[in-house]
Amino acid sequence: MRLFAYRDATASRALGVSVDGINFHEMAVLAPDLPQETEELLGTDGALARLAELLAVAPSGRPIAEVTLLPFLERPNALWALALNFKTHIAETGLTTSLDYPHLFLRTAASYVGSGEPILAPPENVARAFDYEGELGVVIGKPGRHIPVERALDHVAGYTIVNEGSVREYQMHNRQFGLGKNFEASGSYGPWMVTADEFGDPTRHSIETRLNGIVRQRSGLDDLLVGVAETVAYLSQGYHLRPGDMIAMGTPGALPPAEDDAEGRDLSRQFGPFPTPGLVHMRPGDLAEVEISGIGTLSNPVIADQPATYRIG
Amino acid sequence: MRLFAYRDATASRALGVSVDGINFHEMAVLAPDLPQETEELLGTDGALARLAELLAVAPSGRPIAEVTLLPFLERPNALWALALNFKTHIAETGLTTSLDYPHLFLRTAASYVGSGEPILAPPENVARAFDYEGELGVVIGKPGRHIPVERALDHVAGYTIVNEGSVREYQMHNRQFGLGKNFEASGSYGPWMVTADEFGDPTRHSIETRLNGIVRQRSGLDDLLVGVAETVAYLSQGYHLRPGDMIAMGTPGALPPAEDDAEGRDLSRQFGPFPTPGLVHMRPGDLAEVEISGIGTLSNPVIADQPATYRIG
Numbered sequence: 238m239r240l241f242a243y244r245d246a247t248a249s250r251a252l253g254v255s256v257d258g259i260n261f262h263e264m265a266v267l268a269p270d271l272p273q274e275t276e277e278l279l280g281t282d283g284a285l286a287r288l289a290e291l292l293a294v295a296p297s298g299r300p301i302a303e304v305t306l307l308p309f310l311e312r313p314n315a316l317w318a319l320a321l322n323f324k325t326h327i328a329e330t331g332l333t334t335s336l337d338y339p340h341l342f343l344r345t346a347a348s349y350v351g352s353g354e355p356i357l358a359p360p361e362n363v364a365r366a367f368d369y370e371g372e373l374g375v376v377i378g379k380p381g382r383h384i385p386v387e388r389a390l391d392h393v394a395g396y397t398i399v400n401e402g403s404v405r406e407y408q409m410h411n412r413q414f415g416l417g418k419n420f421e422a423s424g425s426y427g428p429w430m431v432t433a434d435e436f437g438d439p440t441r442h443s444i445e446t447r448l449n450g451i452v453r454q455r456s457g458l459d460d461l462l463v464g465v466a467e468t469v470a471y472l473s474q475g476y477h478l479r480p481g482d483m484i485a486m487g488t489p490g491a492l493p494p495a496e497d498d499a500e501g502r503d504l505s506r507q508f509g510p511f512p513t514p515g516l517v518h519m520r521p522g523d524l525a526e527v528e529i530s531g532i533g534t535l536s537n538p539v540i541a542d543q544p545a546t547y548r549i550g
Numbered sequence: 551m552r553l554f555a556y557r558d559a560t561a562s563r564a565l566g567v568s569v570d571g572i573n574f575h576e577m578a579v580l581a582p583d584l585p586q587e588t589e590e591l592l593g594t595d596g597a598l599a600r601l602a603e604l605l606a607v608a609p610s611g612r613p614i615a616e617v618t619l620l621p622f623l624e625r626p627n628a629l630w631a632l633a634l635n636f637k638t639h640i641a642e643t644g645l646t647t648s649l650d651y652p653h654l655f656l657r658t659a660a661s662y663v664g665s666g667e668p669i670l671a672p673p674e675n676v677a678r679a680f681d682y683e684g685e686l687g688v689v690i691g692k693p694g695r696h697i698p699v700e701r702a703l704d705h706v707a708g709y710t711i712v713n714e715g716s717v718r719e720y721q722m723h724n725r726q727f728g729l730g731k732n733f734e735a736s737g738s739y740g741p742w743m744v745t746a747d748e749f750g751d752p753t754r755h756s757i758e759t760r761l762n763g764i765v766r767q768r769s770g771l772d773d774l775l776v777g778v779a780e781t782v783a784y785l786s787q788g789y790h791l792r793p794g795d796m797i798a799m800g801t802p803g804a805l806p807p808a809e810d811d812a813e814g815r816d817l818s819r820q821f822g823p824f825p826t827p828g829l830v831h832m833r834p835g836d837l838a839e840v841e842i843s844g845i846g847t848l849s850n851p852v853i854a855d856q857p858a859t860y861r862i863g
Binding site: 312314315317320332333334335337338339340341342343344345346347359363364382383404407410411412413414415416417419420421423471472474475476477479543545546 | 625627628630633645646647648650651652653654655656657658659660672676677695696717720723724725726727728729730732733734736784785787788789790792856858859
């Protein structure tokens, strides 16, 4: 089952559920007795199972293509992300990470848009190394503390796709990534959350990131340095995981460019600290897509952010 | 004027306003026409001025001592914090920071409680280097992007006090501070926000942190490496500042211990990466207080977090 948020001509925000990712039903009509806010829904015992039952006997719904998708979380307490969690990305950046602990930082809700919504590229006089990062997103359902690794996946309600868009110059301004991972509308997640029972074992899936149709990242999700269960267990040692918390699991390295890929082979068009063959920055007019098997495709046009009328630093 | 949130026998959450920090009026009674949520109130043009007018002609109110204070922000988009923003703290940690850019990271709302509420110390088998960090908190009012330094303070609605409680072992698990700055209820802010017009120039104020009545940090706020206006301007280059965003401005170093301060002189009782004379960790049973001139005192008992039934790493 797929859960998502959308707007259309009649509603500024509603929740939708879908079996196939093609047609959907409005949550408020299908299950008016259930909470109509994602975090509360995910925190309600048995709510997803009840929805699946209702959906199984519902008539064919309305096309998802008719509506505009939104980020499906409303006001999550924590949007965690992992840095340097693929060997291929560690190699291309030359950065170091602990092999014992996940490399965690936070993003704000304002740094993400939904699938189909535009991602904002910074003006060139602010930053030019604006990079896609295709990632698996883990969405927490059941809350908890001190969760053993072997029970950690019980706390996962579902999975989504994240483009953890990053502004490299700002990320390297100081030792904490800070603003570089939190530019306004610089990333995205969606198109929906696929429930954990349907997605199954994350390590059996694969991820692919395309810019303007050209594959720039591709990896199995069995290649994570710290896995989903280990990350959930680690966080729960200090933090009470809440329904609707999301964890972006880190991005793989760039694919080597093909022979005829002039852009991917031209390091002179790269800015920022990690010039890498096959890496191409996101720029206004681009289309960024991240696909994960078993979930679908997160797709965002890239447009120019408002001009910088003022600059420091 | 002071703005705060509280609960009492009749309300689970209400806003209060006070001239003197001793007696107060309930916002919903004093100004039922104004938004009754902090972020929305701070984002409403002229709302604080209107409140001050109403308060000036109101009869003497009810004692603040009768109610339980809460964090005055409801669901802020961003709780920024600065690392290593005092030379004295840089010296004691031996860590490095850029001299050109603020050293920014994020905390979640769940990592903070209000004044008077208990701060949670991790169980000893999870972490022992649980440290106070007394800091000035800057609360954003007017939203904005690309804000010049010379207009940045126009976007500040007021100031508060932060105890940016930190779990050093976890902070050093990897290069991003991650979970170490985000343990559940590990920090606090309050007791209230003092409006910017009343607080005036932050650099003319001073901060003092006490543990069990012994002064452990004391500094002028003119000693910040990156100032309030510079930080607001920097953030606004990539991020759209929102009403109710908070920025914790960094903590000063430890005061040298007095001759008769056995605890402050005993480095064998210190854990974590930065053993420093005069540094004393927070432990269950302690009272942590941070005072800033012109605001008041943020005061929190320290109690033991729930036992760790499970540990990794």
